[in-house]
Amino acid sequence: MSAQIEKAAALLRQGELVAFPTETVYGLGADASNPVAVAKVFAAKGRPADHPLIVHIPGVEHLERWAREIPETAYALAKAFWPGPLTLILKRQPSVPDAVTGGQDTVGVRVPGHPLALELLKAFDGGIAAPSANRFGHVSPTTAQHVHDELGAAVAMVLDGGPCRVGIESTIVDLTGSQSRILRPGMIGAADLGRVLGRAPGTGGESAPRVSGSLESHYAPGTDLALLQPDVVIFAVREALAADQRIGVIAPMACPLSDERIVWRQIAGDAAGFAHDIYALLRELDGLGLARIVVQKPPQSENWRAVNDRLQRAVAGSGAA
């Protein structure tokens, strides 16, 4: 085991915060069995205390420490997708601190698919409660630098595992009801889950924000953000130039105009490639003091569902800075 993993595990045991990479986004980790440590996560993020955190575990064999009355479907999904970008909502063990679950009778658990996260979890040999390592409501971090920029002083240590492979947060599936339900879409889609469950999961349904990522406004940059159809993107750019404004564009096509007031970032035309880069690009453009950021609206098909979900919430929350 490397010295830095050993140090990170020791810090967690002392009740300190350690940010670490996962395959989805960087997490802000605390010892999930220590309410005082978990309270530091909420303070660092500026997150409301009733929003529950995901418990990261080293393997499915730890599941029963956190959850009870675990249905067979949980083991089937774990076998198919863990380690990986899937969070299961299950009934919690009474020993799980209220600080982790937001006082609910359920707990969110996942085994992350990143070698450094798994090393840390194995060294720590416990559950690490970790939300995305960003200020509440803001864009999730996909590099260690993003975490330094955003939370710097609040974290005892940031483990650097390079850019995240998936780039947007895990799919969250609630297995506590009579039918499984997707609470937050992710890159593991309804069809993938349905193949394992033998039946497509339901979606949404509840109005209360049990999932803070389901708030209408979330994942948002401070700059005004618009999601526009391809033909309207160029129109918006011309409009900005006419007003002598600087504008940022994220689109799969190359920039057709040459003007230094345009900051154009090409992004992949497929959902996985788009998800991989979107947060980093939003964050980069958000730091440039632009009048506006325009993202070309992706297709509305099922494989783009998670990306479209995040983009809509980012638009709803944008422009607050």
Ligand code: TXA
């Ligand atoms: O990919 C991810 O899931 C990342 C990485 C770090 O694992 N984590 C993440 O955490 O996105 P966070 O806290 O930003 O979002 C987790 C979501 C929240 O919206 C929270 O409300 C929900 O999971 N959640 C956690 N426990 C829950 C529970 N018992 N019932 C319903 N929702 C829950």
Ligand code: MG
């Ligand atoms: Mg988050």
